[in-house]
Amino acid sequence: MGAKKVVAGEQISDAMRSVKDLNDKGLVCTVDHLGEFVDSKEAHCLDTLKEIHISGVDLNMSLKLTSLGLDIDEEFCLENMREIVGKARMYNNFVRIDMEEYVRNQKTIDIYRKLVEEFPGHVGLVLQASLYKTGKDVEILDEVSANLRLCKGAYKESQEVSFSEKFDVDKNFLNNIKKHMINGNYAAVATHDEKSIEEIKGFVEREEIVRDKFEFQMLYGIRKELQEKLVEEGFKVRVYIPYDEDWWGYFMRRLAERPDNVGFVVKSMFKR
Ligand code: FDA
Numbered sequence: 679m680g681a682k683k684v685v686a687g688e689q690i691s692d693a694m695r696s697v698k699d700l701n702d703k704g705l706v707c708t709v710d711h712l713g714e715f716v717d718s719k720e721a722h723c724l725d726t727l728k729e730i731h732i733s734g735v736d737l738n739m740s741l742k743l744t745s746l747g748l749d750i751d752e753e754f755c756l757e758n759m760r761e762i763v764g765k766a767r768m769y770n771n772f773v774r775i776d777m778e779e780y781v782r783n784q785k786t787i788d789i790y791r792k793l794v795e796e797f798p799g800h801v802g803l804v805l806q807a808s809l810y811k812t813g814k815d816v817e818i819l820d821e822v823s824a825n826l827r828l829c830k831g832a833y834k835e836s837q838e839v840s841f842s843e844k845f846d847v848d849k850n851f852l853n854n855i856k857k858h859m860i861n862g863n864y865a866a867v868a869t870h871d872e873k874s875i876e877e878i879k880g881f882v883e884r885e886e887i888v889r890d891k892f893e894f895q896m897l898y899g900i901r902k903e904l905q906e907k908l909v910e911e912g913f914k915v916r917v918y919i920p921y922d923e924d925w926w927g928y929f930m931r932r933l934a935e936r937p938d939n940v941g942f943v944v945k946s947m948f949k950r
Pocket residue numbers: 775776777778804806829830831832833868869870871872895896897900901918938939940941944948
């Protein structure tokens with residue numbers, strides 16, 4: 679075993695302690711190892727899935743396809759993902775594919791479609807309400823019972839492909855979530871926006887959508903009280919924990935400097 683794997687193991691062990699604390703409070707988690715090290719990423723993901731299995735925490739994994747070779751070769755990326763999602767299935771766990779910039783959107787969806795047919799129940803995708811195409815993508819992916827995380831979108835895209843007004847993004851966000859749930863599919867509602875959360879709470883009650891068909895997701899350290907309040911109300915809440923090579927100290931210091939700063943966390947996740 680190379681030194682990197684050992685170090686990675688130690689790092690994920692650090693994360694595990696926080697995950698355990700969150701689990702004790704009734705929150706579940708997902709980890710995202712940041713950084714684009716295509717050569718060592720797959721091994722890192724496999725080690726992490728094993729570590730999660732051994733420690734028994736309620737934790738799954740989020741990842742970005744660029745870190746697994748999407749820009750190099752799509753077939754290579756798909757093969758890497760098959761290994762990882764296959765391992766997740768072996769441990770009865772789950773891998774969520776984050777969505778990156780528009781130029782990678784369709785390629786990411788295409789790879790997801792292949793994976794979900796092979797590993798149903800063990801792989802999910804993210805779609806962004808900022809893009810015009812997302813409404814149609816939800817419909818297409820609902821045909822394969824996709825498990826979707828719906829978010830508003832972290833990237834600045836051109837007006838040719840995305841809404842420029844926040845009002846339209848928020849509206850599209852809610853519409854997509856509702857459509858996806860009405861179609862009977864699992865939704866991860868990723869937002870810190872209390873207004874959107876209240877709207878979804880009202881919707882699931884009216885439509886009698888059972889609570890194991892959706893979850894709320896928020897970033898680590900952001901709106902902690904809201905996260906805990908939702909858990910008290912009986913909703914499932916998943917906390918997204920990004921981390922880097924020497925992540926824990928770094929991440930915690932930055933978070934302490936700028937508490938409850940969604941911009942910081944989004945930046946560390948996507949806009950490096
Ligand atoms: P938004 O920016 O719409 O803010 C609306 C309102 O929310 C604010 O006016 C305020 O009331 C409240 N609010 C927000 N942050 C707050 C804070 N810190 N304190 C107090 N109030 C606050 N993006 C992407 O492109 N691809 C992806 O794969 C993902 N994945 C992802 C996973 C998870 C778990 C989350 C939570 C988010 C993502 N995102 C993402 C990022 C997402 O697209 C979006 O950029 C951010 O979540 C910001 O949008 P919101 O809906 O949270 O709040």
